Amino acid sequence: MMLPNNIKLKAVLFDMDGVLFDSMPYHAAAWHKIMQKYGYDLSKEEAYMHEGRTGSGTINLICQRQYGRDASKEEIENIYQDKSREFNNYPEPAPMKGAWELLQKVKAAGLVPMVVTGSGQLSLIDRLEHYFPKTFKKELMVTAYDVKHGKPHPEPYLMALEKGGFKRDEVIIIENAPLGVQAGVAAEIFTIAVNTGPLPDHALLDEGANLLYPSMQALSDNWDELIGIKK
Numbered sequence: 001m002m003l004p005n006n007i008k009l010k011a012v013l014f015d016m017d018g019v020l021f022d023s024m025p026y027h028a029a030a031w032h033k034i035m036q037k038y039g040y041d042l043s044k045e046e047a048y049m050h051e052g053r054t055g056s057g058t059i060n061l062i063c064q065r066q067y068g069r070d071a072s073k074e075e076i077e078n079i080y081q082d083k084s085r086e087f088n089n090y091p092e093p094a095p096m097k098g099a100w101e102l103l104q105k106v107k108a109a110g111l112v113p114m115v116v117t118g119s120g121q122l123s124l125i126d127r128l129e130h131y132f133p134k135t136f137k138k139e140l141m142v143t144a145y146d147v148k149h150g151k152p153h154p155e156p157y158l159m160a161l162e163k164g165g166f167k168r169d170e171v172i173i174i175e176n177a178p179l180g181v182q183a184g185v186a187a188e189i190f191t192i193a194v195n196t197g198p199l200p201d202h203a204l205l206d207e208g209a210n211l212l213y214p215s216m217q218a219l220s221d222n223w224d225e226l227i228g229i230k231k
């Protein structure tokens, strides 16, 4: 597979959880446990479907479903704080296999790697520098603190274009979650899905992913061909 000719690639926008870090199993477990503590039903499996939403977005959605109202500001703060604490009790998430290798190829090709995440977890954001040193510029990062609307709204990816000074046809997106793919497609940016979790491929393809790879390693292995580097 090769990127379409109309793409003049300058930057690669990476989602973080489930793309750069193998952190989703812990997020799903933490969401399930803490929501249960507050009387809400959210299975681990469903947590994967909501992946990419902001914390408050997820909490409100479940609260609406169960009680037909938005969660209070206080409730959202308490739940998200507890969830973050629970997440931090788990072992440190490992970098996703193949991610560092791919980032080296991205940098070697003269492309700018950027992180676009719905996460507001400072611990994990700090870990980016530890595991992927000198790769991501902090001023180019888009996190939960930068946007009003989380994924699946296109704002995070549009914000990345603005921060980097890039046009739509100068970037591609790497995403692992259905809502992340939805955000990329809504931003009208070429979106590559990597299926690193338990959901079926169609959960990502149905949202309009332009390409799908079974893992970050597979994407890395196919990278040169994808961007048209002749062997």
Ligand code: CA
Binding pocket: 015, 016, 017, 018, 019, 051, 052, 175, 176, 177, 180
């Ligand atoms: Ca993700």
